[in-house]
Every structure is written in C-alpha cells, then in structure tokens.
Amino acid sequence: MDLFDDRRQPPPPRPRRPRPIPPDETPTEVIPVEDYDGYYEDDYAEDDYAEEYAEEYAEDDYAEDDERAEPEYIEPPEDEDEPPRRTKRGRRIFRWVGALAVIVLIGGGAWYGIDKVFGYADFDGTGDSDVVIEIGQGDSTNAIGTELTTSGVVASSKAFVKASEDNSKVLSLQPGYYVMKTKMSGAAAVAKLTSSGARVGVLQVRAGTQLDDVTQPDGSVTPGVFTLLSKASCAQLNGQSTCVSAEDLRKVAASADLAAMGVPDWAASAAAKGTDARRIEGLVAPGVYDVKPGWKADELLGFVLKESATKIQAAGLAASSSVQGQNPYQILIIASLVEREAVTQDFGKISRVIYNRLAQNQRLQLDSTVNYLLDKPVVTTTDADRGRPGVYNTYSVAGLPPTPIGSPSSDAIQAALQPTEGSWLYFVKCDKNGVSCFATTLDEHKQNKELARQRGAY
Incomplete structure (x- = not known):
C-alpha cells in the first residue's frame, strides 16, 4: 500500500508540545521536506494509520494534562480589605450614570450660555419723551416690536413680544399712528399701546360729508372734511400741539396744484377752474384715513387726496368713463347729487331722473344743490x-352744478355709472324712511306729493 495515498486527507493535527523521540533501532535514510506545501499534500497516511496516530495524539494530550500541577489558592491577608470585583452590569450602570451627569452639566452650561448670549435687553419705567410710531396693516407682534425698537421705544423687540404674551389686546391693534414714549419697558409699552387714547391721526369721512361744517335744524353742527382733518392732525408731543387749523387747510385747497397733490387728471383739469376751496369738493372719498400728527397742511391734504383717488378709481370711475355724453367729472357730480337726494335703494332711479332731465334740457330743481351754499342738511x-x-x-x-356737493359713496358712483332704466322725470320723498315716489308726468308727481304730506314725510 502506498503511504502517501491522498484518497482521504484528514485535517491537520493541532500543534502540540514536542516530546523526546526514542532512538530508532533500524535507522533509515532521512528525506528532507522540500517545501511547506508538501506537508498538506503528502504527509498523511492511510485511514488506519491516521486513526492510530490521532488516538496516540489524544492520549498524549491527556497525559500531559495529568502531569500539570494544580494551582494553589493563597488566602489574602486578613488585615487587607480588598474591594469586591465589579461585574459587567455594575460597570455598565456606572457608565450610564456618568454619561447622564455629563449631559446634565453640559445642558446646564448651555442654558446659562443661551440666557447670557441670547437674552434680551429691556428698559425700566414708563419712558421719557413722546414719539409717534406707525403700525401697518397686518403687522405681527414681532413686526410691531421691531418698529418700537427702531423708534427707540423699547430696548429690544423681544422685550415687547415677551410682555405682550399675556395681553390679547395686542392682537387686535388697528393699523395707524400711536403716541408712545422713548425708553419704555416692554410691559409699559404694551400697556400704553393698548390704551384707549394711544391711537391718533384717525380721519373718518362719511358718505355725503361736505368740505365745510353743516348746521342741523336743532342747532348742532356736523363737522365737514376740513374740520375733521384738522382734528385728526392734533396730538400733544412733548408739550407741543401738532394741530393744523381748518383755515390753513382751506388755503391749501384753494391754491395748490391739484394734479401734484394726487388728484386724477380728469378731475384736476375741471376742478382747477374754481377759485376757492370748494373746488376739491367731492374729491375726498368716504372712508377711514390715518394721518400723521406733525404733518403740514399740504402734506395732510395731499395724502388724503391721493388715497381718495385710489378709492374713486376702485369704485369704477376712470378717465374713460362716459354716460349719455357726461364725462368722468360730471358723473362724479351726479353721484354726489344722488348721495344727497336719496336712500341707497333709490340710488339707481334718482340717477335715471337726473340723466332724463339733462337729456331734455330740463332744470334739475334739486333742493340739495340750493342747501349746499346754505350749509343746510334739510331736503x-x-x-x-x-x-x-x-x-x-x-x-x-x-344743467349740473360746477362741482360735486359732497363726498359720494361707491354705491352712488355705481348708480351714476349705471342708472336704472326708466322714463321718470320727477321724484319726491313720500315716506318717513326716506323712500321716494317716482313719476313720469307732472300730474303723477303732484299726486305723489299729496301722498307724502298725508304720510308726514315732510
């Protein structure tokens, strides 16, 4: 049998300690191993030889184990206090506790640093000198805080924002101008801004309002645009009044370049023919305006006229507007007549009566135009x-009067642009609620007048 039969190759034996080799009685020739690879390829015997070799190898191993000395346990000295060994679990808990302690220390330091670096400045007290600030449409609390900071009212926007968290009134602040003080604390600024008298410069013009005051039948006076604008200009800033008189406003209205003040060209060219303040009648549209106390007369009036031009255009009146041969300025005059002569539900019919009379060259015979010079509100x-x-x-x-006789509403302008279809030539207030009765003939009109007297309409 060939000793180097490689039909079956057992795994290489585990290395073991060398043991003494007995002398060979029949020495043979020693064949040197050429290389390491030959060991794996040729250094295995047949199955029975391999098994015998493995058994011998195992017996030798056990023999060696039996020959090893058993370790001797030495008691520690009684006076030495050796700490107990930590288990893996104990070491893991210790590591977690240490990590948490580090996190707490880092977190505390970070919070202290954030408070120091990102904290906010705040003044003390209720402030020093007066200042006017503006709140825009849709401004957030942060935006208001920024405006206050820029104006020197508060030391930082955050001071105002923090102080306003518990005051819901801040969320309902209206756009406009407010009198504040410089160097206020955040809390003082919130309290001042939300107080009833903080907002200034509010001008409210109602539909039909004239430029000049109107005396009512009971003797009371309804302020006109000039008086209203004069009052809106008033504020007390550091002991000084910012009021602009109604007379100063009239002077500007009578002499200023209307086109330069924002009046539309189609209205400016017609209104420029006038020589007194009434030439801007009807060019101040109804609505709410925010004017800044401290502005001069020309600034006040110019701002209101520019804003009004936008409102009038939004109502549908433009340079290209034309109804039955009437130009835009004449349509504005008709709208002012409609506003003063009727209630809203009759606007379209009143507009039609005016256009029908103009078409027939018939005098309008409107009491409102007569009372305009008399500053009387009665019909x-x-x-x-x-x-x-x-x-x-x-x-x-x-024909038409030279200017409007009041501030027409957008509804009146719409009625002047689109009059209701009809053949009416007459109307009279025939009910106490202001509703009018309309007629095509003079006889019908006389009957309506008698009906109005019976109802106590006038």
Whole structure:
C-alpha cells in the first residue's frame, strides 16, 4: 500500500508540545521536506494509520494534562480589605450614570450660555419723551416690536413680544399712528399701546360729508372734511400741539396744484377752474384715513387726496368713463347729487331722473344743490331759498352744478355709472324712511306729493 495515498486527507493535527523521540533501532535514510506545501499534500497516511496516530495524539494530550500541577489558592491577608470585583452590569450602570451627569452639566452650561448670549435687553419705567410710531396693516407682534425698537421705544423687540404674551389686546391693534414714549419697558409699552387714547391721526369721512361744517335744524353742527382733518392732525408731543387749523387747510385747497397733490387728471383739469376751496369738493372719498400728527397742511391734504383717488378709481370711475355724453367729472357730480337726494335703494332711479332731465334740457330743481351754499342738511327749501341766485341753484340754472356737493359713496358712483332704466322725470320723498315716489308726468308727481304730506314725510 502506498503511504502517501491522498484518497482521504484528514485535517491537520493541532500543534502540540514536542516530546523526546526514542532512538530508532533500524535507522533509515532521512528525506528532507522540500517545501511547506508538501506537508498538506503528502504527509498523511492511510485511514488506519491516521486513526492510530490521532488516538496516540489524544492520549498524549491527556497525559500531559495529568502531569500539570494544580494551582494553589493563597488566602489574602486578613488585615487587607480588598474591594469586591465589579461585574459587567455594575460597570455598565456606572457608565450610564456618568454619561447622564455629563449631559446634565453640559445642558446646564448651555442654558446659562443661551440666557447670557441670547437674552434680551429691556428698559425700566414708563419712558421719557413722546414719539409717534406707525403700525401697518397686518403687522405681527414681532413686526410691531421691531418698529418700537427702531423708534427707540423699547430696548429690544423681544422685550415687547415677551410682555405682550399675556395681553390679547395686542392682537387686535388697528393699523395707524400711536403716541408712545422713548425708553419704555416692554410691559409699559404694551400697556400704553393698548390704551384707549394711544391711537391718533384717525380721519373718518362719511358718505355725503361736505368740505365745510353743516348746521342741523336743532342747532348742532356736523363737522365737514376740513374740520375733521384738522382734528385728526392734533396730538400733544412733548408739550407741543401738532394741530393744523381748518383755515390753513382751506388755503391749501384753494391754491395748490391739484394734479401734484394726487388728484386724477380728469378731475384736476375741471376742478382747477374754481377759485376757492370748494373746488376739491367731492374729491375726498368716504372712508377711514390715518394721518400723521406733525404733518403740514399740504402734506395732510395731499395724502388724503391721493388715497381718495385710489378709492374713486376702485369704485369704477376712470378717465374713460362716459354716460349719455357726461364725462368722468360730471358723473362724479351726479353721484354726489344722488348721495344727497336719496336712500341707497333709490340710488339707481334718482340717477335715471337726473340723466332724463339733462337729456331734455330740463332744470334739475334739486333742493340739495340750493342747501349746499346754505350749509343746510334739510331736503326741502323755501321760496326765498330757491330765489337766491348762484351757480348751485338748479332751480334757476340749467344743467349740473360746477362741482360735486359732497363726498359720494361707491354705491352712488355705481348708480351714476349705471342708472336704472326708466322714463321718470320727477321724484319726491313720500315716506318717513326716506323712500321716494317716482313719476313720469307732472300730474303723477303732484299726486305723489299729496301722498307724502298725508304720510308726514315732510
């Protein structure tokens, strides 16, 4: 049998300690191993030889184990206090506790650093000198805080934001101008800003309001645009009044370049023919305006006229507007007549009566135009009133008056642009609620007037 039969190759034996080799009685020739690879390829015997070799190898191993000395346990000295060994679990818990302690220390230091670096400045007290600030449409609390900081009211925006967290009134602040003080604490600024008297410069013009004051039948006075604008300009800033008088506003209205003040070209060219303040009548649209106390007369009036031009255009009146041959400025005049003569539900019909009379070259005979010069709000007029000469007396003068007679609303402008279809030539207030009765013939009109008297309409 070939000793180097490689039909079956057992795994290489584990290395073991060398043991003494007995002398060979029949020495043979020693064949040197050429290389390491030959060991794996040729250094295995047949199965029976391999098994015998393995058994011998195992027996030798056990023999060696039996020959090893058993370790001797030495007791530690009684006076030495050796700490117990930590288990893996104990070491793991210790590591977690240490990590948490580090996190707490780092977190505390970070919070202290954030508070120091990112904290906010704040003044003490209720402030020093007066200052006017503006809140814009839709401004957030942060935006208001930024405006206050820029104006020197608060030391930082955050001081105001923090102080306003518990005050819901801040969320309902209206856009406009407010009198504040410099160097206020955040809390003082919130309290001042939300107080009833903080907002200033509010001008409210109602539909039909004239430029000048109107005396009511009971003797009370309804302020006109000039008076309203004068009051809106008033504020007390560091002991000084910012009021601009109504007379100063009239002077500007009578002499200023209207186109330069924002009046639309189609209105400026017509209004420029006038020589007094009434030439801007009707060019101040109804609405709410925010004017800044401290502005001069020309700044106040210019701002209101520019804003009004936008409102009038939004109502539909433009340079290209034309109805039955009437230009945009004449349409504005008609709208002012409609506003003063009727309630809203009759606007379209009143507009139609005016256009029908103009088409037939029939005098308008409107009491509102007569009362305009008299500054009276009543609908009816006396014979003496109707007998007064003047360009606004539509009983004696044909056609439209030279200017509007008040501030027409957008509804009145719409009615002037799109009058209701009809053939009416007459109307009279026939009910106490202001509703009018309309007629095509004079006889029908007389019947409506009698009905109005019976109802106590006038």
